[in-house]
Amino acid sequence: MSSNHALVTFTSFQSSIVGAVVRKQSFIQIYAYILYGHFVLNLGVAAYLLYEIFRVTHNAEDLACQTAIKDPQAQGQCEGLLAIARWIYVVVASIVLLVELCEYREQFIVD
Numbered sequence: 001m002s003s004n005h006a007l008v009t010f011t012s013f014q015s016s017i018v019g020a021v022v023r024k025q026s027f028i029q030i031y032a033y034i035l036y037g038h039f040v041l042n043l044g045v046a047a048y049l050l051y052e053i054f055r056v057t058h059n060a061e062d063l064a065c066q067t068a069i070k071d072p073q074a075q076g077q078c079e080g081l082l083a084i085a086r087w088i089y090v091v092v093a094s095i096v097l098l099v100e101l102c103e104y105r106e107q108f109i110v111d
Contacts, residue, residue, distance in 0.1 A: 039100055046093040053089050057082040 065078035 039097075042100065043097060046097060050089065050093065053086055057086055 061079055061082050065075050065082070069075050069078055
């Protein structure tokens with residue numbers, strides 16, 4: 001069997017599977033539920049990580065910035081750096097979740 005024949009066979013197999021799945025409404029509903037479940041799971045993980053980041057940076061602020069650093073200006077810079085790290089995570093997580101939500105919404109819009 002030539003490689004072109006194998007590619008054509010695989011492509012036709014792939015298109016027939018996709019066609020069978022698209023024709024079954026129950027498969028589409030299952031897929032939609034899985035996608036929404038995945039989004040909710042990502043939302044939960046992002047919320048937990050946000051909680052942990054705020055908790056850890058607050059502890060680090062107390063230990064590293066206040067206890068270890070004696071210069072008031074350096075303490076302020078240390079606290080500012082930790083605040084920037086917190087907000088970078090908030091922005092990145094928000095963008096990822098919004099993009100994911102928009103992609104899910106676009107997949108299920110019916111003309």
